[in-house]
Amino acid sequence: MENRCWWCQKITKLTGEHFLKKTDTKDLFHEMFFSKGKNVDLIRYSGETFQIQGPNSQRLKLVPNLCAKCNGARSQSSDKSYTHFINSFKKLKNEFLDSNSIDFTKIYVGNWQIQKRNLYKYILKHACCRMSENQIVIPNAIVDFLDDRTDNCSFKIFFVSKLYDEFLMSHDIPSSYKSHLGILESPNKDPSYVVGWFTVFGLSLKYVVDLKHIKRFNNDLQASKSYLTKIDYSDFNFTREKKEGEEAKLFAELMTSLEYFPFKYENKLELYNLLINRKSS
Numbered sequence: 001m002e003n004r005c006w007w008c009q010k011i012t013k014l015t016g017e018h019f020l021k022k023t024d025t026k027d028l029f030h031e032m033f034f035s036k037g038k039n040v041d042l043i044r045y046s047g048e049t050f051q052i053q054g055p056n057s058q059r060l061k062l063v064p065n066l067c068a069k070c071n072g073a074r075s076q077s078s079d080k081s082y083t084h085f086i087n088s089f090k091k092l093k094n095e096f097l098d099s100n101s102i103d104f105t106k107i108y109v110g111n112w113q114i115q116k117r118n119l120y121k122y123i124l125k126h127a128c129c130r131m132s133e134n135q136i137v138i139p140n141a142i143v144d145f146l147d148d149r150t151d152n153c154s155f156k157i158f159f160v161s162k163l164y165d166e167f168l169m170s171h172d173i174p175s176s177y178k179s180h181l182g183i184l185e186s187p188n189k190d191p192s193y194v195v196g197w198f199t200v201f202g203l204s205l206k207y208v209v210d211l212k213h214i215k216r217f218n219n220d221l222q223a224s225k226s227y228l229t230k231i232d233y234s235d236f237n238f239t240r241e242k243k244e245g246e247e248a249k250l251f252a253e254l255m256t257s258l259e260y261f262p263f264k265y266e267n268k269l270e271l272y273n274l275l276i277n278r279k280s281s
């Protein structure tokens with residue numbers, strides 16, 4: 001396979017974008033990193049739990065498909081806006097949850113319009129890395145947006161707070177996810193849309209990309225507030241004593257199901273009882 005950067009099209013040595021920023025990883029797993037000899041469990045799609053040794057783990061990187069320049073200098077401002085966004089979101093989370101919205105004037109001081117746009121570019125860059133990994137050609141319209149040549153959005157970004165992640169974090173279960181990439185095909189089997197997301201600190205950043213550039217989505221780039229969707233399983237009433245063996249696997253599968261198909265299971269209580277019964281038998 002040729003080593004072509006999806007952004008600048010150069011054939012060169014490629015680098016992998018972190019799907020979790022190193023700073024986020026350090027924050028998320030802070031205590032465990034500082035207790036020697038311990039690895040960290042990271043639950044991800046398909047219920048598989050794997051371990052990482054530290055924030056430099058290759059497991060935390062996307063498939064290398066960007067050159068060093070595009071993954072560095074070219075996207076530095078959007079990387080910075082993303083890091084600032086996550087740090088501010090952690091502090092202001094409760095306020096945003098109360099109002100079901102993210103107020104960008106509170107996240108960014110002064111030039112919030114530019115920074116909000118940068119944040120969207122960061123999420124899109126992640127989406128493009130995933131598309132490239134799945135052999136999907138990045139639409140020109142997306143590259144034009146990343147390079148500030150257009151304001152037309154053939155993508156849509158959603159902000160979703162997964163309140164059950166709070167439970168996981170409060171029990172020292174890191175709950176960071178990278179979704180698989182959903183590829184929706186037209187009747188003649190052409191890929192038409194991709195959907196995916198990643199979750200960090202209980203916030204899911206979701207994206208839909210129109211590969212054919214037919215739809216013009218409204219991302220309210222000029223609006224100071226964006227809608228924050230909440231997914232709440234507080235009626236789930238979790239209890240958890242120890243996480244080991246079969247139980248841990250089942251739990252991971254359950255959470256993956258919820259993360260993945262949050263509205264699929266009508267009978268959440270039944271699933272929970274299944275979990276509890278497994279534990280006591």
Ligand SMILES: [Zn+2]
Nearest residue numbers: 005008067070
């Ligand atoms: Zn490049």
